[in-house]
Amino acid sequence: MSANQSLSLRDRINDLQAEYIRCIDHDELERWPDFFVPDCHYSVTTAANMQEGLAAGLIWANNQAMLHDRVSALRNANVYERQAYRHIVGQASISATSTAGIPTETPFIVVRIMHDGVTQLFMTGIYQDVFVETEAGLRLKSRIVVLDSSRIDTLLAIPL
Amino acid sequence: MSANQSLSLRDRINDLQAEYIRCIDHDELERWPDFFVPDCHYSVTTAANMQEGLAAGLIWANNQAMLHDRVSALRNANVYERQAYRHIVGQASISATSTAGIPTETPFIVVRIMHDGVTQLFMTGIYQDVFVETEAGLRLKSRIVVLDSSRIDTLLAIPL
Amino acid sequence: MSANQSLSLRDRINDLQAEYIRCIDHDELERWPDFFVPDCHYSVTTAANMQEGLAAGLIWANNQAMLHDRVSALRNANVYERQAYRHIVGQASISATSTAGIPTETPFIVVRIMHDGVTQLFMTGIYQDVFVETEAGLRLKSRIVVLDSSRIDTLLAIPL
Numbered sequence: 001m002s003a004n005q006s007l008s009l010r011d012r013i014n015d016l017q018a019e020y021i022r023c024i025d026h027d028e029l030e031r032w033p034d035f036f037v038p039d040c041h042y043s044v045t046t047a048a049n050m051q052e053g054l055a056a057g058l059i060w061a062n063n064q065a066m067l068h069d070r071v072s073a074l075r076n077a078n079v080y081e082r083q084a085y086r087h088i089v090g091q092a093s094i095s096a097t098s099t100a101g102i103p104t105e106t107p108f109i110v111v112r113i114m115h116d117g118v119t120q121l122f123m124t125g126i127y128q129d130v131f132v133e134t135e136a137g138l139r140l141k142s143r144i145v146v147l148d149s150s151r152i153d154t155l156l157a158i159p160l
Numbered sequence: 161m162s163a164n165q166s167l168s169l170r171d172r173i174n175d176l177q178a179e180y181i182r183c184i185d186h187d188e189l190e191r192w193p194d195f196f197v198p199d200c201h202y203s204v205t206t207a208a209n210m211q212e213g214l215a216a217g218l219i220w221a222n223n224q225a226m227l228h229d230r231v232s233a234l235r236n237a238n239v240y241e242r243q244a245y246r247h248i249v250g251q252a253s254i255s256a257t258s259t260a261g262i263p264t265e266t267p268f269i270v271v272r273i274m275h276d277g278v279t280q281l282f283m284t285g286i287y288q289d290v291f292v293e294t295e296a297g298l299r300l301k302s303r304i305v306v307l308d309s310s311r312i313d314t315l316l317a318i319p320l
Numbered sequence: 321m322s323a324n325q326s327l328s329l330r331d332r333i334n335d336l337q338a339e340y341i342r343c344i345d346h347d348e349l350e351r352w353p354d355f356f357v358p359d360c361h362y363s364v365t366t367a368a369n370m371q372e373g374l375a376a377g378l379i380w381a382n383n384q385a386m387l388h389d390r391v392s393a394l395r396n397a398n399v400y401e402r403q404a405y406r407h408i409v410g411q412a413s414i415s416a417t418s419t420a421g422i423p424t425e426t427p428f429i430v431v432r433i434m435h436d437g438v439t440q441l442f443m444t445g446i447y448q449d450v451f452v453e454t455e456a457g458l459r460l461k462s463r464i465v466v467l468d469s470s471r472i473d474t475l476l477a478i479p480l
Binding site: 168170207248250251252253254265267268269281283284285286308309310311 | 327331334335337338339341342345404406407408409429431433436437438439440441
């Protein structure tokens with residue numbers, strides 16, 4: 001994550017999205033919380049829940065420390081170690097910037113590769129993000145991961 | 161769809177592609193025709209048909225009014241309401257611009273999410289587009305959707 | 321492949337990635353070696369092999385002439401003619417440029433469309449690339465294709 005200020009906002013957002021999924025797909029989860037500001041929001045929910053106005057979601061964190069806790073729990077549980085993931089993110093739709101940050105929406109696909117080599121389409125959805133500028137470059141103030149399907153694999157353990 | 165002229169042509173094309181699929185995936189089909197100029201061409205065909213020089217295609221519209229008609233027909237038929245779609249578009253290949261417009265080719269993948277949550281790879285192909293500049297920003301003068309597979313689902317009802 | 325020097329490095333890399341997959345997906349394999357410099361490296365391996373430090377890989381070429389030979393062999397064998405492929409590449413992660421070139425890492429998905437129209441997720445992985453500047457524009461000095469799955473289809477014949 002470079003803090004290169006000479007790139008356009010769009011390029012910097014694309015950069016951060018590329019680095020974020022690279023962090024997860026390389027299983028470097030310990031640096032996943034670094035993409036967020038300390039006072040952040042992260043949640044995973046479904047499109048159906050969003051339509052019904054249910055805010056709770058499947059996964060929910062209200063600050064960066066909770067993200068670190070989540071990674072520690074995953075490392076101890078080791079439930080996910082026998083799969084690999086491959087994310088592809090599309091182009092971000094960038095809304096008008098306000099003092100509260102830069103709202104964007106970005107579609108994604110996640111493919112899961114099982115230990116025996118079977119490759120399957122795992123899940124799809126959108127990232128509803130709010131980015132903010134920090135001294136270290138762009139960071140996520142908020143990421144709501146909205147999954148298209150409500151049929152959630154109980155192995156949903158890795159960050160999305 | 162902003163008319164921001166300070167972005168590069170490439171960024172503006174990426175913007176429009178992102179907004180186009182967002183419109184469809186959010187089921188906001190009523191504004192789908194707005195991505196086209198009034199005197200536009202839109203068709204859906206297959207790679208096999210293209211190779212054989214068959215121009216007819218599966219779906220065909222020769223102006224923006226026909227696109228509005230298509231959306232109305234879809235809303236009345238309601239055949240598609242029990243699925244959701246997720247498009248991912250790749251990078252556009254942009255050809256040399258002429259007075260007739262800006263020809264580009266962009267690959268895409270569409271995933272379908274059934275009402276019971278089953279997620280499947282639905283179709284793949286390329287957008288063969290010609291963009292033109294208007295007072296409101298870039299618009300599609302022509303979009304030919306070339307599907308890779310000739311095994312077309314009879315439910316092919318949403319715009320692509 | 322234009323040598324347009326007015327675009328940003330990022331845009332030029334995106335351009336080349338788009339043209340590269342377009343060349344393959346349009347079955348124009350004869351110009352595939354042109355994306356490389358004469359003194360190039362190209363190999364295909366798996367994530368598991370990389371982790372174990374096995375350099376050999378599944379496919380290996382040490383200069384552009386070997387790439388031409390590979391295409392000739394494919395054309396004579398015709399083993400792949402009854403499938404089509406659709407690549408989607410994500411955003412490139414671009415590392416710091418050195419005199420040796422521009423290292424990047426780019427995720428990809430390949431979908432295979434069989435002659436009977438069946439569409440399946442074929443493989444996923446990353447391109448570990450080193451680009452260099454030439455008089456004709458950016459070219460690949462090195463591409464290591466790292467596949468996520470070790471279950472490799474014996475039909476793996478087309479360039480990736």
